[in-house]
Amino acid sequence: MQRLFNDCIYRIKALGPEDSTKLFLSRAFGSTNGSCPMELEDAMKKVLKKCGGLPLAIVSIGSLLASYNSPESKHMWERVFKSIGSEMESHPTLEGMRQIVIISYDHLPHHLKACMMYLSIFPEDYVIVKERLLMRWIAEGLVAEKRGLTSMEVAEAYFNELVSRSMIDRAADIVNYYDGREETCRVHDMMLEVMVAKSLEANFISLIGGQYEVMPYDRVRRLSIHGGVEASKQSSFKKTAAGRGRRKNINAMNVEHVRSLSVFELEGHKLLNQLGEFTLLRVLDLEDCKVIGKKHMAHVCRMYLLRFLNLRGTTITVLPRELGDLEHLQALDVRLTFLEGLPETVTALENLECLQYSNKKDYISDGPSKTA
Structure with missing residues (x-):
């Protein structure tokens, strides 16, 4: 074949x-x-x-x-x-x-179908950090409550079931001295292709960038911005045309109902100027975005429904005190940033279950790794 x-x-x-x-x-x-x-x-x-x-x-x-x-x-x-x-x-x-x-x-149960479709958020060939995926499932409400078990334990059971059914493949652990060992997984290209088709058909995920240039945006719920790798191989004219096309698509979208925003490969920075319009976000994943500044964080601190915030690998140097107003926040990842510390108001986040923090200046980089 x-x-x-x-x-x-x-x-x-x-x-x-x-x-x-x-x-x-x-x-x-x-x-x-x-x-x-x-x-x-x-x-x-x-x-x-x-x-x-x-x-x-x-x-x-x-x-x-x-x-x-x-x-x-x-x-x-x-x-x-x-x-x-x-x-x-x-x-x-x-x-x-x-x-x-x-x-x-x-043949999957309904709850596992939703978890599988959710994988279409990640770009092709990405190594997905398991903990990041499970925390996102939880924040999105895809993990049911079960008596005697934590949400993470239920999410872990979902993950193991999908692995046993060969829907998800375990990948080699990422080992580094600043974060320790991180379990990872992959999705076969054919599997991802089917999940993307299913997700778009059900309006479960909306994609922009890379190979996804023209998509229906009548009612966007979960938005994932791909790109960067494909654009780098194009001529300057094609890059400009593609960039204009993406900006046009993004500007034309109604983001009023978006509950999840993920930005990959730094191609979504044009969208960051519109962060103030994403008032209903539950999940915001900006890992490795190098253009995050104070004005962006001011918008983030007004996303009062936010449950998952990933700023790992960004260039932020300070978190506003207003971060403590995000009363629904369950997971905060600010590893490998330039933060000198966390605001005292973090202690007011009563629903925070996972807090991960490290300062990039304290470590010697092990080199770039393509993870999700």
Whole structure:
């Protein structure tokens, strides 16, 4: 199978029957040495035939069927088999792969579907810091309350369930001496592509920048600004044209209902001049934005519904006393900034559960890392 995109060809090598079976058994039954119940063997062979030896297809379907691995679950296996497009059997294609990813998504419980769609906020190929993701889920109200468990424990359970279903992939931990060890994760490109499509269809996420230049903005709820990497490869004329297009899109938006704003790759700094219009924000994520100043923070301190504020890696040198007015704030990340300290009013933030602070001048940089 191959895909032609931006003059590059990507080829996916198919597995042989033996390796396909081992991979499937490891996902569906937890062991490559395990055996499939006799009642499910025929269904397993049919499923593997339709997967065409493609690893992602096998992993996705195997992880889905792991919850139905008893002999009594034959009807579910047959149902999944019938839902896989016939084109996967004879001509494994990207469209067939996309269909399998959609099947895996469609079988998720409702609360996990929302958590998966939320991942479309992050740019392609980003390494996502797990704690940052979970805190955002909580701030967005995507994590249900459960008796005897904290919100973080419930979010952790959601995350682990998505990993076990192979919807999210664990990535190597980031280790540095100033923040310690941070768990990270990734989302497969095909998975992210499907999540973006689902999110846009449901008006769950709105995207600007990078490959997302023209989007409907009738009622924006969660806004994510991408860019930077793509723009750097363009000519000066194209950069200017793209910048004007983004400014036009942003200026034309009605941000009255935006509850989440994320800015990546520094391409969203034009939007920061409009921060005062985002009065209903619950989540504000400006990590690594180098243009944050006092006027921006004055707007932030009037976002009285704010629950999650990420200013990590920004150039801020002081936090206003008015920060203490954000009574709903649950998480504040000001690591690797130029703050000399925190205002005393931080102690008034009764709902603050996670406070992370460090001064960039105290550390020697380990070099740039692309994380989310």
